[in-house]
Each structure stands twice: as C-alpha cells, then as structure tokens.
Amino acid sequence: MAIVLIRQDSKIAAWKDALLSANPQIKVYSYLEEHPKEEITMALIWKHPKGSLALYPNLKCIASAGAGVDYIFEDPTVPEHIPITRLVDPYLASDMSEHVLAVIFAELKNFNTYKIQQTKALWKTKEYRRIADVTVGIMGLGALGALTGKDLVKAGFSVQGWSRSEKAIDGITTFAGDSGLQEFLKKTDFLVCLLPLTPDTSGILNSSLFKELPKGAYVINVARGGHVVDNDLLEQLDNNHLSGACLDVYHQEPLPSSHAFWKHPKIFMTPHYASVSDTNSVIPQILENYKNLDKRNALINVVNREKGY
Ligand code: NDP
Ligand code: OXD
Numbered sequence: 665m666a667i668v669l670i671r672q673d674s675k676i677a678a679w680k681d682a683l684l685s686a687n688p689q690i691k692v693y694s695y696l697e698e699h700p701k702e703e704i705t706m707a708l709i710w711k712h713p714k715g716s717l718a719l720y721p722n723l724k725c726i727a728s729a730g731a732g733v734d735y736i737f738e739d740p741t742v743p744e745h746i747p748i749t750r751l752v753d754p755y756l757a758s759d760m761s762e763h764v765l766a767v768i769f770a771e772l773k774n775f776n777t778y779k780i781q782q783t784k785a786l787w788k789t790k791e792y793r794r795i796a797d798v799t800v801g802i803m804g805l806g807a808l809g810a811l812t813g814k815d816l817v818k819a820g821f822s823v824q825g826w827s828r829s830e831k832a833i834d835g836i837t838t839f840a841g842d843s844g845l846q847e848f849l850k851k852t853d854f855l856v857c858l859l860p861l862t863p864d865t866s867g868i869l870n871s872s873l874f875k876e877l878p879k880g881a882y883v884i885n886v887a888r889g890g891h892v893v894d895n896d897l898l899e900q901l902d903n904n905h906l907s908g909a910c911l912d913v914y915h916q917e918p919l920p921s922s923h924a925f926w927k928h929p930k931i932f933m934t935p936h937y938a939s940v941s942d943t944n945s946v947i948p949q950i951l952e953n954y955k956n957l958d959k960r961n962a963l964i965n966v967v968n969r970e971k972g973y
Contacts, residue, residue, distance in 0.1 A: 665958060666691035666703040668720065671710040671729065679708065679729065682943035687951055706954055714739040717746075724957050725749060727950055730941055731756055731808065733967050734861035734888060748967040749953055753946050757811040759939035760858070760886060764812050765819060767884050767910045767932070768800065768854055776908065776932050795820045801852030803868075804887065805831050805838065806973075808939070809858035824848055828971075849876035854884060860973030861888035871896040880907045886938045889914035894925070901930045912938040 667683065667690065669676050676694045683692050693699035695716060704720040710729040717726060718741045728736060728750045736742055770776065774790045781788055800816050802809045805827040816823045817835035824837045826848040831838045839848035849855070855877060859865045869885060870893040877883075883906060885892055894915065900906045908930040914923075917936055925931050953963050967973060 665705040665954075666693060666700070667706045667708055667954065668693050668695050668699060668704045669708050670695040670712040670716050672713060673710070675710075679943055682947050683708075683951070686947045690951075690954065705957055706950075708950060709736070711735050712739070715741045717742050725953060725963060727953060728967075729946075732860060732888065733973065734890070736967075737862075737972055744969075747963055748969065749963055749965045750967050751941055751946050751949065752807045752965050753941065753949070755942045755945045756939050757808050758815075760808045761812040761815040763886060763912070763934075763938040764856055764884060765815060768798075768816075768821075770932075771854070771882055771908065771910070772798070780929060798822070798853040799824060799851050800854040800856060801826065801848055802836075802856045802858055804858035804860070805833065805836075806858070806860075809856075812856065812858065824852060845873075846876055849873065850878070852877055852881060854882050857883075857885045857887045857891050859887050859891060861890045862972035864972075866890050867893050869893065869897065871900060874900040874906060877906070879905055881905075882907050883909040884911075885909070886912045889917065894923075898924055898928065901928065906930070908932065910934070912936055 705724045708727045726748045799822040801824040805825040813836045826839045830840045910932040912934045
C-alpha cells in the first residue's frame with residue numbers, strides 16, 4: 665500500500681515531507697514521478713488533473729487535502745465506488761472564523777472606504793456602525809460556519825444561521841431548508857456564505873436572494889465562486905441595494921485581470937486564502953485513515969456522495 669499526492673500547485677514536496685516526517689515507514693509518491701500504480705491505495709489530492717484518479721486499479725480512498733470536495737465531483741472519471749474523505753480541522757475552522765470577523769470589523773469601521781479615500785488624499789468621515797447594530801447571517805452551519813457563528817456570538821453580534829437540516833446552537837437563531845431561507849435573509853445585514861458547492865447551492869447568491877436582504881446588506885463569500893452569479897452581484901452593488909462585498913473565491917482562479925470585480929470600488933478581494941490546510945495539523949487524520957484502510961476499519965470524515973459534501 666502507498667499514497668500518491670496529486671495536486672497542480674507547488675506544494676507536493678511540502679506535503680510529502682510532512683507525511684514522511686509523521687511516519688517514515690509509509691510509501692509516498694508524487695504523481696509526477698515514476699511510481700507503481702497498482703501499489704497506490706490512497707490518493708491525497710487537491711484540484712487534481714481530471715482523469716488522473718482513474719489510473720490506480722487498487723485505489724481505496726480519495727482524500728481531499730481541503731474541506732471542499734466540489735472539484736472531485738466535477739471529474740466524471742472519478743470511480744464511483746471509492747470513498748471520498750475531506751478535512752475537518754480546528755485551524756481550518758478558526759482561521760476561517762478569524763477571516764470573517766476581520767472582514768466584518770473592517771467594514772463596520774469603513775476601512776475599505778478610507779483606504780480608497782487615502783489614495784486621493786481625501787479627508788471625509790463616514791458614520792460607523794456598532795456590533796450591537798448589526799445581524800450576521802451565516803449560510804452553512806457545518807465545521808466552519810458553526811465555529812464562525814459561535815465566535816461572532818462571543819464578540820457580541822446577533823447571529824443567524826441557515827442550513828439544510830435543523831440545528832440548535834447556543835446563541836444562534838437557526839433556520840433550515842428552502843422554507844426557512846426568506847425569513848433568515850430578512851434581517852441579515854452581513855451575509856456570510858460557508859456552504860459547500862453542490863447542484864443545490866450553485867448560483868444561490870443571485871439577484872432574487874440578494875433582493876430578500878435588507879437594503880445596504882454586505883455579502884461575504886468565502887465558500888466557492890460557483891455560489892455567486894457574478895453579474896447579479898455587480899447589478900445589486902451598482903443599484904445600491906448591496907453596500908459591498910468581500911470575495912475570497914471565484915468562478916475562475918486566479919481571476920482573469922479583465923474581470924469587473926478587480927476594479928469595483930465596492931468589492932474587496934482576497935486570493936482564496938481565507939483558511940488554508942495546515943499540513944502539521946491535518947496529517948494525523950490522513951494517516952489515521954491510511955491506517956483504517958490497512959485494518960479495514962471505517963474511515964473518518966467521509967463525504968456523503970448523495971449530498972455532495
Ligand atoms: P460542512 O460540510 O461541514 O458544512 C456544510 C454546511 O452547509 C452544513 O451545515 C450543511 O447543512 C449546509 N448545507 C449544505 N447544503 C445545503 C443546502 N442545500 N441548503 C442549506 N444548507 C446546506 O462544510 P465546511 O463547514 O467544512 O466547509 C464549507 C465550505 O467552505 C467548503 O465546502 C469549502 O467550499 C469552503 N471552504 C473555503 C475555504 C477558503 O479558504 N475560502 C477554506 C475551507 C473551506 P447540514 O448541516 O444540514 O448538512
Ligand atoms: C478548502 C479550501 O476547501 O481551501 O479547504 O478552499
């Protein structure tokens with residue numbers, strides 16, 4: 665048995681080193697080097713080239729090196745019988761929460777506006793808002809959304825959450841399913857998207873949803889670019905229904921320089937870096953699953969293929 669690392673960025677060597685320093689006995693290969701395909705039982709992947717997973721006849725687990733797995737379902741050649749696992753990690757959740765809180769605080773204090781004014785040496789005050797004045801609504805109350813919500817509650821915000829199934833989380837007013845969405849949106853001043861990208865959630869951040877938010881609402885998308893209908897977001901910003909948006913994720917990454925988001929004064933952009941898998945923190949759960957494969961035990965953090973997350 666052996667692990668193959670498949671990713672198209674420059675991080676293969678770092679992941680290989682981290683796996684081998686956690687357990688020097690295991691065999692780990694980069695998909696770019698010569699390697700015995702029949703020995704591979706686990707593929708540890710991130711945005712793999714489509715088709716690359718079909719090369720391993722004895723593959724027993726497809727492990728996503730991130731929390732999201734939408735990119736795996738986009739590859740029609742991924743064998744259907746092989747379990748998919750994903751990362752559930754305390755740093756992935758707390759880094760995300762810190763990112764979302766930072767964005768909300770910066771917006772309450774108008775930092776984006778002042779940064780723009782600074783480039784013009786413009787001295788002009790803008791009324792700020794207080795924590796007590798706003799309600800934050802989180803779409804998706806999973807590993808990341810639930811912690812972000814709890815941290816916002818601790819900071820004193822009114823917090824609402826929306827998920828597929830009913831939830832009870834201390835301090836958070838929760839809504840579920842299609843029937844709960846409108847009520848959830850009605851009072852949401854800051855909308856945070858932390859949904860997985862699935863056929864049900866693709867394009868969910870569109871004009872008809874934005875129109876249900878109060879005038880002046882602010883949108884934070886830290887989930888996937890596919891959740892947003894880009895032209896609808898631009899329209900609702902330009903007609904002043906939305907006051908602004910902070911985006912970390914895009915339909916195409918890196919976002920082409922010609923895209924309207926780059927120069928939009930109401931859009932604040934970060935390069936898909938809200939929260940990043942920390943190799944040292946996540947390797948134990950990957951090795952635990954590698955051991956589980958060997959012992960034929962149940963895997964942890966398994967993705968529900970029917971739900972798509
Ligand atoms: P989870 O699977 O733990 O949580 C997903 C949540 O979304 C659940 O509460 C689920 O509801 C809810 N949900 C799913 N489908 C629907 C639907 N149709 N309607 C309403 N609610 C729905 O995911 P994580 O919290 O771990 O991660 C969320 C996403 O964040 C990832 O999929 C990834 O795309 C993104 N991400 C982005 C990062 C970045 O740096 N920008 C970093 C890491 C992740 P229920 O609980 O009822 O199942
Ligand atoms: C993830 C991500 O899904 O980084 O982990 O986007």
